Amino acid sequence: MAMPDSPNYLAPAIRLAGVSLNLDGKQILQDINLEIPPGETLVLMGKNGSGKTMLLKTLVGLFRPQQGVAEILGKNVHNLGHYELDQLLQKTGYVFQKSGLFDSLHVWENVVFALRRFSDLSHDQLRQKATECLNRAGLKDVEDKYPSELSGGMQKRAGIARAIAMDPQILLFDDPTAGLDPVLTDAIAELIKGIKRNLGSTAIVVAHDFNLAYKLADKIGLMVSGRLHGILTRDEFKASSEAYFEQFREGKLTGPIPVIE
Numbered sequence: 001m002a003m004p005d006s007p008n009y010l011a012p013a014i015r016l017a018g019v020s021l022n023l024d025g026k027q028i029l030q031d032i033n034l035e036i037p038p039g040e041t042l043v044l045m046g047k048n049g050s051g052k053t054m055l056l057k058t059l060v061g062l063f064r065p066q067q068g069v070a071e072i073l074g075k076n077v078h079n080l081g082h083y084e085l086d087q088l089l090q091k092t093g094y095v096f097q098k099s100g101l102f103d104s105l106h107v108w109e110n111v112v113f114a115l116r117r118f119s120d121l122s123h124d125q126l127r128q129k130a131t132e133c134l135n136r137a138g139l140k141d142v143e144d145k146y147p148s149e150l151s152g153g154m155q156k157r158a159g160i161a162r163a164i165a166m167d168p169q170i171l172l173f174d175d176p177t178a179g180l181d182p183v184l185t186d187a188i189a190e191l192i193k194g195i196k197r198n199l200g201s202t203a204i205v206v207a208h209d210f211n212l213a214y215k216l217a218d219k220i221g222l223m224v225s226g227r228l229h230g231i232l233t234r235d236e237f238k239a240s241s242e243a244y245f246e247q248f249r250e251g252k253l254t255g256p257i258p259v260i261e
Contacts, residue, residue, distance in 0.1 A: 011074055013038045013170060013202035014059070019068030021058055028054050029065065030226045041196065041203040042231070043213040045248065046223030047257065052206040053097070055223070056172050059204075060092060061085055072170055090118050092170040093163030093201075097178055099155040101147040101162070107134070108143035111162045118166070129165060136198075137161040138191060153184040157191065164195055171196065171203040177212055189215040210249070214238070222248055224257055 012035035021029040029051050036042050044052045057063050059070050061077045070077045075088055101110045108130035109116075116126055131143060137157040147155055156176060163171060173192065177185040189212050196203055207213045213220055213234075220237040222229045222245060229244050237245060247255030 010037050012036055012071075013040075013073060014042075014204065015069070015071040016055075016059065017069045017071075019055075019058065019065045019070055021054065021063055021065045023063070027226055029058065032068065032228050034221065034228060034231065036202055036204070038202055039200055040218040041205060041216050043205045043207050043217035043220045044223055045207060045213060045220060047248075050223040051226040052223050053174050056094070056174055056204060056206065060089060060094060060172065086118070090114070090166050091168050092172065093166065093168035095156075095159050095163045095171070095173045095176050097174040097176075097206075099147070099159035101155060101158060103147055105146075106143065107139075107145050107147065107150070107158050110147065110158060111165055113162065115165050130161075133161040133165050134158065136164065136195065138187070153180055153188075156180065156184075156188060160188075160191065160195070164199065167199060169199075169201055171199075171201045173203065173205040173207075175206050175208060177207070177209055182211070185209055185212055186215075188212075192216060 014036040016032045016034050019029055019032040032055060034042070044055065046052055054063065058065055059072065059077065064078050072088055072092060077085065077088070080088060102113070108127055111130040111133050112126045115121065115129060121129065134140070134142060137160045139154060139157050139161065142150065142154065147158065150158060160176070176192065177188050180188065193216065205216055217234045219231050219233055221231040224244060232240060232245065237249070240246060243256050247257050253259055
């Protein structure tokens, strides 16, 4: 790995250093340390409740950690004012687990929700941009539908279309294939790969599906009880006999990962 004073060194696009989060007396995140170079994808895996989603929410400033530093593109998220944070988050696309679409807005209005606020594009230009993003997400002729008129897989795609409307440098996906069948999961994986390739974005993907993880990941991190136990390459994760990784990968009830916490 290139060192900071090396000519080959690239500052991480995402960095968390010693991040700990406590809510209502419960330790949610404990001493999280990670760096993701520009253009790479980290897939976070772990049991439900292990802290994966909370890590994403802390990274974008929704929660303030009691300790540590969370940086996006070299900026400490929790030290920014509202205007500076807005500017940074314009470079960040977030795909919610349940799509997070506004039921009262048409699909096209959902896609350009942030763009309407942060740009001076006309109504027709916003509509055109929405159509372009929906097409990139594999959706056609849905602009004037409401989210409730879309299937679960189509809602996922619409959520991805919204996330890419600002051409973000950072993409955060919270379990983008939750509840989808294997065929749709594979389609979403290919969609995310294509979008990342086109945008050159850096990404964190929270996932429970191993096939999705193997398709997308440069590296895979395992969350256990609020801690980031370790980060391995995709191939290392597949082959690792280390107790935590093996138990999670094989779905064993016995091992160091507690079944009930």
